[in-house]
Amino acid sequence: MFIWDTRYETMAQEEIQQFQLEKLQALINRLYLNIPYYKKIFTERNIKPQDIKSLSDIKKIPFMDKDVLRLNQPYGLFALPLREIIRFHSTSGTTGKPIAVGYSKNDINHWAELVARTLNAVGVTNNDVVQIAFEYGMFTGGLGFHYGAEKIGASIIPVSNINPEHQLEIMKNYRTTVLIATPTMALNLANVLEKLNINKNELSLRIGLLGAEPWNEEIRNFIEEKLNIKAYDSYGLSEIIGPGVAFECQYKEGLHLSEDYFYAEIINPETGEVLGEKEEGELVLTTLTKEAFPLLRYRTRDITSISKEKCKCGRTILRIERLKKRTDDVIIINGVKIYPEVLSKIVSEEDSLGDKFEIKVSREEGLDKIEIDVEIKSGSFANVLSDFIKITEVLKSKIRVTYNIESTIKLVESTSLSHIKKRYKITDLR
Amino acid sequence: MFIWDTRYETMAQEEIQQFQLEKLQALINRLYLNIPYYKKIFTERNIKPQDIKSLSDIKKIPFMDKDVLRLNQPYGLFALPLREIIRFHSTSGTTGKPIAVGYSKNDINHWAELVARTLNAVGVTNNDVVQIAFEYGMFTGGLGFHYGAEKIGASIIPVSNINPEHQLEIMKNYRTTVLIATPTMALNLANVLEKLNINKNELSLRIGLLGAEPWNEEIRNFIEEKLNIKAYDSYGLSEIIGPGVAFECQYKEGLHLSEDYFYAEIINPETGEVLGEKEEGELVLTTLTKEAFPLLRYRTRDITSISKEKCKCGRTILRIERLKKRTDDVIIINGVKIYPEVLSKIVSEEDSLGDKFEIKVSREEGLDKIEIDVEIKSGSFANVLSDFIKITEVLKSKIRVTYNIESTIKLVESTSLSHIKKRYKITDLR
Numbered sequence: 001m002f003i004w005d006t007r008y009e010t011m012a013q014e015e016i017q018q019f020q021l022e023k024l025q026a027l028i029n030r031l032y033l034n035i036p037y038y039k040k041i042f043t044e045r046n047i048k049p050q051d052i053k054s055l056s057d058i059k060k061i062p063f064m065d066k067d068v069l070r071l072n073q074p075y076g077l078f079a080l081p082l083r084e085i086i087r088f089h090s091t092s093g094t095t096g097k098p099i100a101v102g103y104s105k106n107d108i109n110h111w112a113e114l115v116a117r118t119l120n121a122v123g124v125t126n127n128d129v130v131q132i133a134f135e136y137g138m139f140t141g142g143l144g145f146h147y148g149a150e151k152i153g154a155s156i157i158p159v160s161n162i163n164p165e166h167q168l169e170i171m172k173n174y175r176t177t178v179l180i181a182t183p184t185m186a187l188n189l190a191n192v193l194e195k196l197n198i199n200k201n202e203l204s205l206r207i208g209l210l211g212a213e214p215w216n217e218e219i220r221n222f223i224e225e226k227l228n229i230k231a232y233d234s235y236g237l238s239e240i241i242g243p244g245v246a247f248e249c250q251y252k253e254g255l256h257l258s259e260d261y262f263y264a265e266i267i268n269p270e271t272g273e274v275l276g277e278k279e280e281g282e283l284v285l286t287t288l289t290k291e292a293f294p295l296l297r298y299r300t301r302d303i304t305s306i307s308k309e310k311c312k313c314g315r316t317i318l319r320i321e322r323l324k325k326r327t328d329d330v331i332i333i334n335g336v337k338i339y340p341e342v343l344s345k346i347v348s349e350e351d352s353l354g355d356k357f358e359i360k361v362s363r364e365e366g367l368d369k370i371e372i373d374v375e376i377k378s379g380s381f382a383n384v385l386s387d388f389i390k391i392t393e394v395l396k397s398k399i400r401v402t403y404n405i406e407s408t409i410k411l412v413e414s415t416s417l418s419h420i421k422k423r424y425k426i427t428d429l430r
Numbered sequence: 431m432f433i434w435d436t437r438y439e440t441m442a443q444e445e446i447q448q449f450q451l452e453k454l455q456a457l458i459n460r461l462y463l464n465i466p467y468y469k470k471i472f473t474e475r476n477i478k479p480q481d482i483k484s485l486s487d488i489k490k491i492p493f494m495d496k497d498v499l500r501l502n503q504p505y506g507l508f509a510l511p512l513r514e515i516i517r518f519h520s521t522s523g524t525t526g527k528p529i530a531v532g533y534s535k536n537d538i539n540h541w542a543e544l545v546a547r548t549l550n551a552v553g554v555t556n557n558d559v560v561q562i563a564f565e566y567g568m569f570t571g572g573l574g575f576h577y578g579a580e581k582i583g584a585s586i587i588p589v590s591n592i593n594p595e596h597q598l599e600i601m602k603n604y605r606t607t608v609l610i611a612t613p614t615m616a617l618n619l620a621n622v623l624e625k626l627n628i629n630k631n632e633l634s635l636r637i638g639l640l641g642a643e644p645w646n647e648e649i650r651n652f653i654e655e656k657l658n659i660k661a662y663d664s665y666g667l668s669e670i671i672g673p674g675v676a677f678e679c680q681y682k683e684g685l686h687l688s689e690d691y692f693y694a695e696i697i698n699p700e701t702g703e704v705l706g707e708k709e710e711g712e713l714v715l716t717t718l719t720k721e722a723f724p725l726l727r728y729r730t731r732d733i734t735s736i737s738k739e740k741c742k743c744g745r746t747i748l749r750i751e752r753l754k755k756r757t758d759d760v761i762i763i764n765g766v767k768i769y770p771e772v773l774s775k776i777v778s779e780e781d782s783l784g785d786k787f788e789i790k791v792s793r794e795e796g797l798d799k800i801e802i803d804v805e806i807k808s809g810s811f812a813n814v815l816s817d818f819i820k821i822t823e824v825l826k827s828k829i830r831v832t833y834n835i836e837s838t839i840k841l842v843e844s845t846s847l848s849h850i851k852k853r854y855k856i857t858d859l860r
Contacts, residue, residue, distance in 0.1 A: 073603075074604060082559070082585065083556065083557055083585070086583065086584070087585065087586050088585065088588075088604060089588070100603065100604065102585075105583075126513065127513055129512075136566035136567050136572065136573075136588070136590060137572075137588050137589060137590030137592070138587075138588060138589055138592075138600075142566065142567075143566075143588060150517075153516065153535075154516070155512065155513070155515050155516055155517065155532075156516065156517050157518045157568075158517075158566070158567050158568060158573060159567060159568060160566060160567030160568070162568075173503075173504050173530070174518060174530065
């Protein structure tokens, strides 16, 4: 059994809850005293830190969401002086300005611990050669897994998000045993392997730790078969810490959430009501140990449910069901999150275009394709081909700049979108 | 005065030499015993480790160069078992297959120390917010500076090599005080600053640590003036360790080489003869402390000279003159090293093209542009425009895949290149 930190991963549930309550109370005291935002929301609700006497009292505290973070950018919610922040990362920024997140030295150590658990849970050891194909830089995926793999003592190949051909060459030459990537990258590698006529047995790969986008059992089976590996899911988000929030063990029956670092609730996304075990709803997370950028009751927009049943692996910490949906309209194309609202803004900047558009997503050989059909305002073009081409190129270029993806744009007569009742429609053919 | 490690940076020269000799002897023993390549070259020359009795005896050992590294890829020159290698990086691979380099845990710590010296020497402290705009991943620039800045305790923004507009936005929002980048990126930032009408005084920037490509006083003055910073040079190469091999101090009179980690010689690149102080020639480096991938007498191809005069900063370690030239034909375009031999190979893959080409490099608004004029084999085209476009696109695409740069390709009649006597000509208009 691979358990990194037996003390905390297999604590009795009452003990975990007592531990969580103490951490929560200390955190609330600190935030109330030091950060005007928290003082304000506590005062508005007429509550004091000492009113949080049990974990269920957390319900008294209002939720936070991305809008709250955005309003307090860049440093309004930081709970330490800037000179104690040793690292900055940010969210992808595809729904607006990226949100800056900060880490103290302890936060970085804790993060590495969390990722070490994630890696260890699926059997990664210091004998492994780990190829990290997540983007390095401001994105938390690359450096997050890097520090975790370093903590485990594995050999790290920090390839970052380079093309699959080059990934495969490195994988062969360096005898990589563990791939850390998006499921999309794993699919790409499987396809390129076939194209280059490389036998999967020439590789030394044995484990794939995949995440940062939703995937399912069908994709898992395909990747496992094509790359001859065991593939595991993990979950994290930059606002909370990055990768390492929850992780699959070898039994693949949900993701273990590190309850010594995070307090989880499931709520009804419409009413905010806290739901019970096994009930599906929006995951809300509270960071219990974060120093630089702690969050109370952060709405993740991810839909899941909680199970407190003990897992076959021996862990007692709760499990969340694999994440498949979000509360917001987001389309994930090859690992990039696309927000229709952002596309809507881009479309609206062109005078000659109408408001309506349809986003068509399909998959060819494991690769996602996006086509956007946009209505033309009647009378704005004199049917000149060069005008069509120009406006198409402008849209493609803006989408490229915003999301770094290639899209197909079709300008269509508005009558052909009359079936769309709202501003946009998403047709996902995957 | 900012001296990170007074003990070693200000050691008396005789003491340094004694220290170096002991390290060198230990290294040679280890390599002779463990690595077949070294046993072989020692045997061929009829020398034994104990024959190296003084530093000048190093002349008995043959030089190594990139070809030696390439022949022993990927693991032939590694001096530790693979499970003790905790990190891989590689050279850019633009002259052929990238060369894998490996690091033990101690190597990574030493590397961080070296970069900490580099940063500290120009006054970077734990109060600084350091924006690292070098590419992260296999390239040693990003993660190399990252670990050094972490050692110093500075706040790190790991932006990696993203576009200048986004760099500037982060620089403003996060109140960056130190920029770590290529001179080209700094030039780009200066240009974009003017375009976006941002006043340089809105930035909190005070220091630029620039490197990974040759630059000069003129460029330094321009960058210092436009960004309102002090700009410093540093030197390193992946084969040796990455950034941190030599660094400028605040007096900007040559680069201090960390002699406790590296033994430096200057040779005549034609004859291999070891030259004296102040004589210009090729820099040859021996790693004294590297565990995973040590090198004896590695020819860097960089042309410089050595000065042993004590610097005004108090350091006694030798200085190398700023690096301006290399012994090989390399063109540096916006920080990317382009090898004409590689372009020649790309051109030769197209049957309808001749052998000759001219590479024209120019600079517009601080940005380098490359145009390649290639001769067409007479009779291979029936003057069909689509054929010209197709072949141009193929070349551009291959160059893009190899170097990740955009080029302009012109197909020309062979008579117009008759002035070129060799296969190619480089016309550098910068």
